Amino acid sequence: MLSLGPFPLPAALLAVSLIIAILVSRQFATRLSSGGTTSSIASAEPDAHASPDRTASSVIFDMFFIGILVARLAFVLRWLPAYMAEPWSVLRIGDGGFTWWAGLLAALGWGAWKLRQRPGRRVPLIAGCVSGLLAWGALLGSMWLMHHSSVELPSTEMTTLDDERVTLSEMSGRPLVVNLWATWCPPCRREMPVLAKGQQSTPEVGFVFVNQGEGPEQIRDYLQAEGLALDNVLLDPFSSLMNEMGARGLPTTLFFGADGRLVDFHMGELTQAGLASKLKAIAGSPGPISPTPPEVP
Numbered sequence: 601m602l603s604l605g606p607f608p609l610p611a612a613l614l615a616v617s618l619i620i621a622i623l624v625s626r627q628f629a630t631r632l633s634s635g636g637t638t639s640s641i642a643s644a645e646p647d648a649h650a651s652p653d654r655t656a657s658s659v660i661f662d663m664f665f666i667g668i669l670v671a672r673l674a675f676v677l678r679w680l681p682a683y684m685a686e687p688w689s690v691l692r693i694g695d696g697g698f699t700w701w702a703g704l705l706a707a708l709g710w711g712a713w714k715l716r717q718r719p720g721r722r723v724p725l726i727a728g729c730v731s732g733l734l735a736w737g738a739l740l741g742s743m744w745l746m747h748h749s750s751v752e753l754p755s756t757e758m759t760t761l762d763d764e765r766v767t768l769s770e771m772s773g774r775p776l777v778v779n780l781w782a783t784w785c786p787p788c789r790r791e792m793p794v795l796a797k798g799q800q801s802t803p804e805v806g807f808v809f810v811n812q813g814e815g816p817e818q819i820r821d822y823l824q825a826e827g828l829a830l831d832n833v834l835l836d837p838f839s840s841l842m843n844e845m846g847a848r849g850l851p852t853t854l855f856f857g858a859d860g861r862l863v864d865f866h867m868g869e870l871t872q873a874g875l876a877s878k879l880k881a882i883a884g885s886p887g888p889i890s891p892t893p894p895e896v897p
Contacts, residue, residue: 621731625724657728660711660728663729674699689871694869711725753860755767756836758841774805777798777808779854780852781809782812795809802879814835815837851870852865
C-alpha cells in the first residue's frame, strides 16, 4: 500500500516514530521522577519548575523540526540548479526532497547540545531518541522489504490512444517511470511539463503516462491545448492500475528498476529537482540477468 489515507506512507511512518519517541521519553521521565532520582538535579536547573517529561518532549520536538528543516535545505542545495529554474518549487516540500542523513546529524547535534545544558534530561531524552530512531528504521525497513520483494510491474491490460492493447510488464528491461494522472487533476497538470521534460532529457529511462478514467478524445484535446508531446500515453478507464498499486490519490508516480521491481514511489506533485533525484536513484538499478551465451567450440 503506497499511502495511508491522504498521506504518503513515509510521512505517516515518521509521524508514528515521533509519537513513539515522545511517549517513551515521558514514560522514562515519569519513572525517574517517581523514584526521586532526578529531583536534586532538576532543582539546580534554571527551568526546575518544568517537569522532566515536558522538557524532554520539547527537546525531541525541536530535534524533529530542526532535522526536517536541515534535511530540506541540504536537498535544495544539492539540486540548486533545478530549483533556480523554478524558485517557488523550493516551498513544495511535498516533492519528497529531503537529505535525511543531514537532517539526522543536525537533530542529534541539537539534542547533544541541549543535554550538555540540562543533564537531568539525559535518560528520558536518550531513551526517547533511541526508541524513535529504532521505530523509524524498523518501519522503513519493513516498507522497503515489502515493496522490493513483492511489487513488480503489473500485468494490467491497458490501451494506447490508438486503441492498441499493452501491459507495463512488456516494457521491462530498462528503468521505468509510471505516472498515474487525469486531466481534471490540478497537481497532475502542473507537474506534466516537468515529466515531459524528463522524458525528453533521459531517453535511457522509459516514461509511461497512465490516464485514469478518461477517454482518448479528452486526453488528446488536453495534450494539444497544453502543447505537450508525450510518448507512451495509456488509458486505464476503470482505474485498475491505481487500485492494484494501492494508490489513494492523483498524481502518483511509480519508479521501477530495470529488473521490473518497484524502487520508489511518490504521491503528489513532483518538482524538477524531486524528479531528478529519483531518476538518479533508478538509473543505477540492476537490470534483468541475461543468460550466459553458450561457448563456441
